[in-house]
Amino acid sequence: MRITDDRYTRDRQRLDLAIRMIRHEARTQTIRLWTGLTDDRIRKLYKTYVELHGPDVKRHRGKSPQQSAFFFRNLEVRREAAGLAGLFALLGLLKGAAKDSRPGGTLAMLRWGELFCRAYETHLALHRSHRITFEHAFHLLHVLERNAELGLDTCPACDALVLVDHARLHAGRCVWCERDDRRPKLRGAGAVARH
Numbered sequence: 001m002r003i004t005d006d007r008y009t010r011d012r013q014r015l016d017l018a019i020r021m022i023r024h025e026a027r028t029q030t031i032r033l034w035t036g037l038t039d040d041r042i043r044k045l046y047k048t049y050v051e052l053h054g055p056d057v058k059r060h061r062g063k064s065p066q067q068s069a070f071f072f073r074n075l076e077v078r079r080e081a082a083g084l085a086g087l088f089a090l091l092g093l094l095k096g097a098a099k100d101s102r103p104g105g106t107l108a109m110l111r112w113g114e115l116f117c118r119a120y121e122t123h124l125a126l127h128r129s130h131r132i133t134f135e136h137a138f139h140l141l142h143v144l145e146r147n148a149e150l151g152l153d154t155c156p157a158c159d160a161l162v163l164v165d166h167a168r169l170h171a172g173r174c175v176w177c178e179r180d181d182r183r184p185k186l187r188g189a190g191a192v193a194r195h
């Protein structure tokens, strides 16, 4: 009886996480990877979700985004990515636990998925623009965990958390300090005009 209860609870947790991910427009392969549900069950869940909540949510197929350059495309995305990375760190998601080796649908993987959703939902509550999709957020965590392409550092001018591209020779300033640097300096502009 106890085993049956546990199985029921686990299945319920899988479905709950899958629905949460569908709401965030996660890709089918990511939902399968985390929850262990079959594509057929995910498809049926998606259909039920659309019937209940309307067609606003999109179902994405194919590969997840894999371009780290996305996080440096402009100051807004850099700022939001640094904030999201801070949330990952705060919630203990950057401990380097190799989630790839965890089978989908296990209790550890489901708890990890719920924690990731909490980090992403907090990020959405803080930023109305939603520039970083769920899948981009997953990619960000993935590269930060590996500390290969991207890492975290502090701004040399103000100690704010900054996202660092390891391909660059040195860590740049944070977006706030960079914005200050870019503001037109009236005295400098006048000196140029005199020449």
Ligand SMILES: [Zn+2]
Pocket (backbone or CB within 6 Å): 155, 156, 157, 158, 159, 160, 173, 174, 175, 176, 177, 178
């Ligand atoms: Zn700074």
